Amino acid sequence: MTNTIIRNIIRFFVLVLVQVLIIKNIELGRFINPFVYVLFIIVLPFETPKWLLLFTAFFLGITIDMFYDTAGMHAAACVLMAYFRPGILKLFSPRDGYEFGTQPTIQYLGIPWFISYAGILIVLHHFILFYLEIFRLQEFFSTFFRVLISSIFTLLLVVISQYLFQRKKEQE
Amino acid sequence: MRNLVVFIAKNYFFFLFLLLEALCIYLLVQNNKFQRASFINSSNQVSATVLSTSENIQQYFYLKSENERLAKENAELHSHDLLSFSVLTDGWFAVNDTIYRQKYVYTNAKAVNNSTNLRNNFITLDRGYKQGIKKNMAVISSAGVVGHTQDVSENFCTVMSVLNSKTTINAKFKKDGSFGPLNWDGVSYEFATLNDIPTHVKMVKGDTIVTSQNSTMFPENIMVGTVESYYREEAKPFFAVKVKLSTDFKKLTHVYIVENKLKQEQDELEKKSEEGNKE
The missing domain is CATH 2.40.10.340 (Rod shape-determining protein MreC, domain 1)
Structure with a gap:
């Protein structure tokens, strides 16, 4: 239990630093802004209390906001994402429910499950984020394009990072 | 009253969500309107x-x-330094510093x-x-x-x-001084758009755009960029000019x-x- 908490706290800091020091400086073209830090919310354990889910999401968003100079924008997107997480987990739950002690990762539930689960959450997060950033309907379609392309890249990076974590676990 | 408390306690997840989301929106709006949080x-x-x-x-x-x-x-x-100018006149001259x-x-x-x-x-x-x-x-x-x-x-x-949707810079053509607001359309970090240039202005690709004297912030004649292309704004007697930013x-x-x-x-x-x- 304590192990899980410590691991999640470390993951929080690593993801924030990776996002603001590395990903923020990588330019993949104007339409592509991956936000890998959302991985933190995606892989929180199933047993996380709902209120804790919202608060950690809010705190994560505010931390990212500090570095991106976007007061409240990332926080709003993260909180919304965290709000929908339990519902989406329920939607995709296996017939017998989730096994105790497992985590919503590729390792436990496989690629197709993870992509559909993480994909929906990521698109949701990016959708809110990009429309809050633009805050008008003038550039609706170009923003929508940005949402899709960025989501695909985020998902790609999230899946890749999952494989990195997985290998580490087998060694333990 | 008791029912209300029970109702809120039952749906605390939703209300907590609303509360946090409202806090985010508040930060966001405040950030737009007043000083940024x-x-x-x-x-x-x-x-x-x-x-x-x-x-x-x-x-x-x-x-x-x-x-x-x-x-x-x-x-x-250094080349602008006074020391690098040689005096051409032989007669004396006085410099009255108080005029600057x-x-x-x-x-x-x-x-x-x-x-x-x-x-x-x-x-x-x-x-x-x-x-x-x-x-x-x-x-x-x-x-x-x-x-x-x-x-x-x-x-x-x-x-x-x-490169911000809220930035407007007053810029002008260096050659004839016709000015207009320069904005960024968000497409490429290399280009911005200069609006409201009257259609009688003759321009070619490569013309220099500098800051105009109407800006209280920028000194006059600071380089902004060069003309890349231009087109006529719809139903308006103005050109919109695509400017390649020099920075x-x-x-x-x-x-x-x-x-x-x-x-x-x-x-x-x-x-x-x-x-x-x-x-």
């Missing part, structure tokens, strides 16, 4: 320290090209955080109010305009760069913050006239 930006100490450490490391990789650029600039400044008054004061600064791929881009500089920086000072680089200062903390300030925002490191010593006086006078007009 003072602690959630990159001029705050924690994030600024992390960013400036990372910037310090990154800078080593650019030292060479940066040195070359500075040396070039030094050489150019310093209007612009330059402070050099280093960018410690920069973005170009968002819709609203900001730059963080390592100068703050301890170094005499205030809100709404112009920021330029040796290549051209960069933006203007937004929030100022003790040792850092954030700059709303040209390379991707390589921005050393910039100058410009203080206009007479800005306050001018602003106050103009405000007074406007108010007088209303009555």
